[in-house]
Amino acid sequence: LLTIVADNLQITHSVVAKAVQERDPEPIQALVKACEAAGAEAIDINSGPLYRDPEAGMSFLVQSVQTVTDLPLMIDTANPRAMKAGLAACRQPAIINGISLEPAKLEHILPLARAYGTEVIGYLLTAEGHVPPDADQRLAAAVALHAKCKQAGIEETRLIIDPIVAPLSWQDGKRHCRELIDVIRQLPDLLGFPVKTVVGLSNLTTGRGDPEKRLWMQRVYLAMLAASGLSMVLFNVLCPGTVRTVRACRQLLDEKPFSWEMV
């Protein structure tokens, strides 16, 4: 329930970009240690496309990270060469982040989930890579992704669905966000097994907005998705209030006895 995945390790952060460019593991390792101390239960390694020497760049990232942590790693890149190198370098359980119905993803990324025996995140996007216009088409994308995984010889229990949080700033962002609450609740029944789900929470508040208010929106939405059965969530784990929100959600929703110590 609500596994905490750090989205802090992103190539778009200048500290990370510089460390990768200079092949300096220390800033990356300091960040990963801080994330684990803050409550991370998995680390997303978002390397970007790594146009120059993708294999070496991703291998460096994975090796840097796993020197300081045993947490599961999400290998987060659209570049199949970088993905393959990351999976090959990974000692601990790896998760491919991710595939979709886009032909390039199905052809070049999905087979790696079988080859490396990993879990794989499937985004609910159209074959053109767009956010589906409504809940029905999101659910249709889930059914199609499920079929593609089976065809590729991947056990269905290794599929993790990311229904894609739409930004509230979109003209119909609120409708998308409301529909997602129901989509997450419906997926296990629709696919016929307790499929895991994941969202990237920061998407909700992409664009302008007071930083403090963005966090309030994210936390409230997280609680709503948690009540629908969300399995994993990516966010900036260096925000203590969001980690505490996850803990409070678990205290309400999991099967363990209630404990103030765990809030």
Next chain:
Amino acid sequence: LLTIVADNLQITHSVVAKAVQERDPEPIQALVKACEAAGAEAIDINSGPLYRDPEAGMSFLVQSVQTVTDLPLMIDTANPRAMKAGLAACRQPAIINGISLEPAKLEHILPLARAYGTEVIGYLLTAEGHVPPDADQRLAAAVALHAKCKQAGIEETRLIIDPIVAPLSWQDGKRHCRELIDVIRQLPDLLGFPVKTVVGLSNLTTGRGDPEKRLWMQRVYLAMLAASGLSMVLFNVLCPGTVRTVRACRQLLDEKPFSWEMV
């Protein structure tokens, strides 16, 4: 969606008790003004049983409050004489808080909803006044209450259901709290009309617990209930974070365009 009801005006607060005893409206009026400024959209007047001179006590409370606000008032007492006096004194829309399947409530309080044309809150309790053991028996209590209202000649749209939040500190408190999320979602379909629902949020964290953690639990739970369609919520409106949680929930769930200003 999520009407904010102040639960601050309670006879158990010494300031209120003293003001009632001394028939001094000023402390009550200062409290009500602060609640309205903080975001209250209705005021619950919890007078307790008012054993001595219940009519005069409740009339004093209602008159004191409506001198400084036009907000709807919930008249919150188990004493039928106090209830009647409160309704008679009330200029603005009144809500009876409340009835249940307990025979005394059905006999002495419910008829006042018809006589005064008010809305009435129905608690999902057994005829013995206990919290039902599970969700099915909560839903059965809702069906029975709905029937009792109809028999008493009260339009069904004037019934507001309070499914009763159980304290997390109860041995099976977490299970009760989880079940409530589904009960609130199911009630409109079960009763066949968009029945309003209300909860008293502070019940969740009755007993011990760090004050800051209690508020986190309340806010996370509020977001979950909001996603299930909760109509109204009673809480201490002088907690700005909980008011902001309501605003964030509305920004996600209502039909208006998204606005950072409203968070």
